[in-house]
Amino acid sequence: MAKQQSAEPPKNPVLDEQDSKIKEKLGQIDNKIMVMSGKGGVGKSTVSINLAIGLSLENFYVGLLDVDLHGPNVPKMLGVERGELQRRPDGTVGPVYYSPNLKFMSVEPLLPDKDSAVMWRGPLKMSAIRQFIYDIEWGKLDYLVIDAPPGTGDEPMTIAQTIPEAYAVVVTTPQEVSLLDVRKSISFCKQVNMPILGIVENMSGMLCPHCGKVIDVFKRGGGQKLSEELGIPFLGRIPVDPRIVTTGDAGKPLIAAYPNSHTAEAFEKLVRNVINRTQAVAAEQREKKVQEAGEKS
Ligand SMILES: Nc1ncnc2c1ncn2[C@@H]1O[C@H](COP(=O)(O)OP(=O)(O)OP(=O)(O)O)[C@@H](O)[C@H]1O
Numbered sequence: 436m437a438k439q440q441s442a443e444p445p446k447n448p449v450l451d452e453q454d455s456k457i458k459e460k461l462g463q464i465d466n467k468i469m470v471m472s473g474k475g476g477v478g479k480s481t482v483s484i485n486l487a488i489g490l491s492l493e494n495f496y497v498g499l500l501d502v503d504l505h506g507p508n509v510p511k512m513l514g515v516e517r518g519e520l521q522r523r524p525d526g527t528v529g530p531v532y533y534s535p536n537l538k539f540m541s542v543e544p545l546l547p548d549k550d551s552a553v554m555w556r557g558p559l560k561m562s563a564i565r566q567f568i569y570d571i572e573w574g575k576l577d578y579l580v581i582d583a584p585p586g587t588g589d590e591p592m593t594i595a596q597t598i599p600e601a602y603a604v605v606v607t608t609p610q611e612v613s614l615l616d617v618r619k620s621i622s623f624c625k626q627v628n629m630p631i632l633g634i635v636e637n638m639s640g641m642l643c644p645h646c647g648k649v650i651d652v653f654k655r656g657g658g659q660k661l662s663e664e665l666g667i668p669f670l671g672r673i674p675v676d677p678r679i680v681t682t683g684d685a686g687k688p689l690i691a692a693y694p695n696s697h698t699a700e701a702f703e704k705l706v707r708n709v710i711n712r713t714q715a716v717a718a719e720q721r722e723k724k725v726q727e728a729g730e731k732s
């Protein structure tokens with residue numbers, strides 16, 4: 436008699452073991468936030484880094500995961516290029532330390548030299564990102580900030596699949612074309628069921644180095660208008676500030692290098708809004724789960 440075909444795919448013990456390790460590691464991290472955008476160069480890495488430092492300055496334990504495998508900018512922008520992973524006596528490996536309560540992981544410490552290019556495609560990228568979670572001892576964290584490459588490709592998709600409880604922060608610039616791309620990020624989040632914490636408008640007006648006031652060079656307020664239109668909270672606007680480029684290149688992010696500046700204040704407002712929104716969305720999600728459980732029983 437022919438054997439009956441099972442509808443379930445065959446089990447893969449290696450993947451199962453990885454999945455249970457991922458679950459265990461993620462269980463120690465309270466909030467996971469992916470910073471994404473539809474378009475390149477809008478300031479995701481800048482926002483991720485200043486957000487992570489801002490959260491760590493509020494005494495939270497923070498991890499920063501750079502899943503931009505082809506252009507890992509986090510180590511350079513943090514001033515920790517060729518940083519050492521922590522190799523522990525028990526054989527486990529921990530992320531690179533930036534400060535006592537901020538640690539980060541990127542593909543950069545694994546490359547033979549800083550000019551090496553990553554040539555990986557789909558499945559290899561997915562397994563590298565999974566490995567960044569199950570093979571790295573992140574320890575107990577309040578926040579894990581994830582810096583994604585632009586678009587809705589393998590990397591954000593892997594995060595959505597591997598960290599189903601992650602939230603998204605969408606970065607945009609005020610121009611029309613960038614706002615069109617935001618809609619794509621938002622539709623990605625809807626499709627993968629990732630709650631959106633809100634929109635950040637970066638390069639929103641320019642901080643005049645002479646008078647210290649914000650001048651409207653591009654259209655300002657587009658991100659806020661879009662957030663109102665779409666009913667998605669607005670998390671804040673960061674002005675164009677030439678010091679963001681110099682501090683990024685020098686490896687001392689603005690929020691740490693110029694803590695009393697107008698731009699650092701804008702980042703601090705963003706940090707507070709992210710904390711408040713995370714708490715609100717986490718409460719909504721808990722309520723949703725209770726309701727779903729109630730409907731099932
Ligand atoms: N508000 C700002 N004012 C001035 N320069 C900025 C601002 N935000 C970002 N930049 C600069 O713009 C460039 C791109 O920023 P960043 O690398 O953060 O963007 P990204 O979205 O992560 O790019 P990619 O899509 O390539 O990952 C960097 O040189 C950065 O210093």
Ligand SMILES: [Mg+2]
Binds near residue numbers: 503
């Ligand atoms: Mg980037």
